Amino acid sequence: MQPLSLVYVHGYDFREGLKKIRSITDNPYGVNILVEKSSSAYENRMRGYLEIALEEGCRFFITALGNPRWVVDLVKKHNGIVYHDVVERKWAVKALDEGVDGLICVNNRAGGHAGSLSPEDLYKETSSFGVPLIAAGGIGNENDFKRMLDLGYDGVQMGTRFIATFECREKNTYKEAIVNAKEKDIVLTERVTGIPLSVINTPYVKSVGLKAGPIARWLLQHRTTKSWMRIWYGMNAIRDFKRISLKGGTSKDYWQAGKSVEHIDTIEPVEAIIKRFSSIL
Ligand SMILES: Cc1cc2nc3c(=O)[nH]c(=O)nc-3n(C[C@H](O)[C@H](O)[C@H](O)COP(=O)(O)O)c2cc1C
Numbered sequence: 001m002q003p004l005s006l007v008y009v010h011g012y013d014f015r016e017g018l019k020k021i022r023s024i025t026d027n028p029y030g031v032n033i034l035v036e037k038s039s040s041a042y043e044n045r046m047r048g049y050l051e052i053a054l055e056e057g058c059r060f061f062i063t064a065l066g067n068p069r070w071v072v073d074l075v076k077k078h079n080g081i082v083y084h085d086v087v088e089r090k091w092a093v094k095a096l097d098e099g100v101d102g103l104i105c106v107n108n109r110a111g112g113h114a115g116s117l118s119p120e121d122l123y124k125e126t127s128s129f130g131v132p133l134i135a136a137g138g139i140g141n142e143n144d145f146k147r148m149l150d151l152g153y154d155g156v157q158m159g160t161r162f163i164a165t166f167e168c169r170e171k172n173t174y175k176e177a178i179v180n181a182k183e184k185d186i187v188l189t190e191r192v193t194g195i196p197l198s199v200i201n202t203p204y205v206k207s208v209g210l211k212a213g214p215i216a217r218w219l220l221q222h223r224t225t226k227s228w229m230r231i232w233y234g235m236n237a238i239r240d241f242k243r244i245s246l247k248g249g250t251s252k253d254y255w256q257a258g259k260s261v262e263h264i265d266t267i268e269p270v271e272a273i274i275k276r277f278s279s280i281l
Pocket of ligand 1: 260
């Protein structure tokens with residue numbers, strides 16, 4: 001569960017949102033903490049979310065983007081578990097030095113901020129650490145799932161597959177675009193967050209291009225202005241996500257998706273997906 005989505009997209013007070021999840025299921029759930037150090041206000045807000053999640057009994061956390069140390073320090077006091085998103089060996093070494101328990105291996109087929117290595121190469125780079133490895137990226141159907149387990153991964157993380165479900169609150173045009181897209185339709189754009197982001201290559205995306213504009217690019221190259229740009233991009237992303245999710249989007253929206261679209265052929269209930277995936281185990 002992503003705190004910014006729970007609070008800003010779905011409009012819950014964070015603690016109330018967690019209580020709502022707990023009222024629906026006794027099963028474990030995880031909270032995603034983006035640890036990027038864009039400002040102390042941002043970090044304080046994330047720290048607040050983490051403390052509340054621990055108070056509410058959550059014990060599994062996925063960190064991404066920056067140094068996970070402060071999350072590890074807090075979570076370990078409660079005997080919790082932290083997995084960190086990595087795209088190559090260098091970041092895995094750093095995260096493990098900071099005390100994380102497992103790695104989410106984000107490959108070059110992922111939706112969101114994709115890595116640059118294939119699932120096979122990323123497995124080779126990380127398998128010697130002896131910690132649990134989760135494959136993220138490109139898993140659209142149960143055969144993709146099985147292939148990741150056969151490669152040696154302990155599990156998978158999926159994003160795009162769950163957007164094309166009845167339960168997801170996104171609008172139908174986005175879900176249908178996922179179903180209709182093939183992997184050749186997925187491109188990386190810098191125009192949403194300043195870092196390459198996987199999106200469907202719609203006519204709008206084609207018309208505006210994939211590179212950040214010259215001013216944005218200049219600002220992203222400098223340490224201080226980079227932080228401002230990230231905050232600005234982040235605020236825009238939350239605003240757009242909220243508008244698209246709750247009010248319906250326009251043809252000028254970015255539809256994030258990974259190369260997993262290749263094997264996503266229907267909009268269906270989450271339960272059907274989980275049952276199909278479980279059937280191959
Ligand atoms: C619309 C969208 C939003 C995402 N938001 C986040 C996020 O907030 N935090 C995060 O760690 N990963 C995020 N991801 C990445 C997913 O957690 C996952 O690693 C990725 O979707 C896997 O690739 P797949 O889409 O091919 O399944 C997002 C992915 C998508 C498609």
